Amino acid sequence: MKARIVVGAHYGLKDWIAQRVTAVVMALYTLILGIAILAGGADNQETWRALMGNVFFRFVTPLFVLSLCYHAWIGVRDIWMDYLKNTAVRLTLHVVTILVLVGYAAWAVQIIWRL
Numbered sequence: 184m185k186a187r188i189v190v191g192a193h194y195g196l197k198d199w200i201a202q203r204v205t206a207v208v209m210a211l212y213t214l215i216l217g218i219a220i221l222a223g224g225a226d227n228q229e230t231w232r233a234l235m236g237n238v239f240f241r242f243v244t245p246l247f248v249l250s251l252c253y254h255a256w257i258g259v260r261d262i263w264m265d266y267l268k269n270t271a272v273r274l275t276l277h278v279v280t281i282l283v284l285v286g287y288a289a290w291a292v293q294i295i296w297r298l
Contacts, residue, residue: 198257205254212247216240235295248291252284 219240224230234240259280267273 198261202254202257205250205257208250209247209254212243212250215243241295244295245292248288248295252288256280256284 219225219234223234225234235244260277263273263276263280267276
């Protein structure tokens with residue numbers, strides 16, 4: 184029997200599905216937002232405030248932001264794992280990436296809920 188050499192973190196199917204689900208969430212949000220902008224104009228700050236003041240958009244916009252950050256995390260993490268062989272550098276970049284994405288998500292949600 185030949186021994187199988189196993190490498191990598193084995194995220195596999197779970198992350199593949201997560202990438203697809205977050206992509207669908209982002210695509211649907213973009214489509215809905217595009218239709219709302221075309222229907223309402225969204226050419227000034229008051230229109231944007233009204234649009235983002237809607238309960239539906241107050242719910243789906245943070246969902247979009249979280250989907251975007253998780254989607255980005257999976258992609259960037261895979262890049263770090265594939266191309267960086269030095270464990271210390273890879274771990275450092277993983278932590279920095281997580282901190283940056285969490286900061287971006289918190290900042291975006293704060294902006295949306297402040298409107």
